Amino acid sequence: MNDTRLPAPPYGVPKGGTGRQVFISLGSNLGDRLQYIQRAVEAIKKIASTKIRAVSSVYETEPVGKKNQPEFLNAAAELDTTVEARQLFRALKGIEQSLGRTRAERWGPREIDLDLLYYDAEILADAELTVPHPEIHKRRFVLVPLAEIAGEFTDPAANKSITQILDRCTDTSIVKKTSFTIKM
Numbered sequence: 676m677n678d679t680r681l682p683a684p685p686y687g688v689p690k691g692g693t694g695r696q697v698f699i700s701l702g703s704n705l706g707d708r709l710q711y712i713q714r715a716v717e718a719i720k721k722i723a724s725t726k727i728r729a730v731s732s733v734y735e736t737e738p739v740g741k742k743n744q745p746e747f748l749n750a751a752a753e754l755d756t757t758v759e760a761r762q763l764f765r766a767l768k769g770i771e772q773s774l775g776r777t778r779a780e781r782w783g784p785r786e787i788d789l790d791l792l793y794y795d796a797e798i799l800a801d802a803e804l805t806v807p808h809p810e811i812h813k814r815r816f817v818l819v820p821l822a823e824i825a826g827e828f829t830d831p832a833a834n835k836s837i838t839q840i841l842d843r844c845t846d847t848s849i850v851k852k853t854s855f856t857i858k859m
Contacts, residue, residue, distance in 0.1 A: 725756040731820035733855040751820035
């Protein structure tokens with residue numbers, strides 16, 4: 676992680692579209708977790724036709740799924756973009772790869788994890804991408820930071836606000852706010 680270079684923007688994403696409200700989650704539990712998230716934010720700012728509107732506080736969270744691994748740092752961000760959903764998804768995966776993300780096992784440790792949670796009020800489902808993210812309602816580590824910046828946003832599939840989904844979430848994992856900040 677000593678190499679601070681990123682691939683040249685715009686990560687192969689063309690300009691175009693109509694301007695969409697997008698929410699993503701950011702997480703890391705390997706190495707300098709905060710630095711991985713900060714570098715991801717810097718890379719996202721370089722995606723063509725995409726602006727970061729808000730970033731949540733940083734939360735330390737226990738792992739979900741595979742428990743025997745380091746705790747995560749998690750955050751959420753709101754983007755404004757004219758990039759099509761699948762192209763944005765690919766750009767986020769490209770950023771993960773550029774930051775050294777390795778995919779050794781499902782729910783395993785990771786340098787950086789960028790998930791496309793919502794793409795405006797669209798519902799998409801195919802082999803590559805499902806939006807809204809299918810696990811949102813089960814994950815406090817996603818819902819708590821997301822509620823901080825978008826509590827009133829309505830999930831188009833559940834027809835409930837993020838705050839309502841969080842209130843009904845049965846996940847009891849620990850999600851605690853840290854004093855860390857992400858520079859926009």
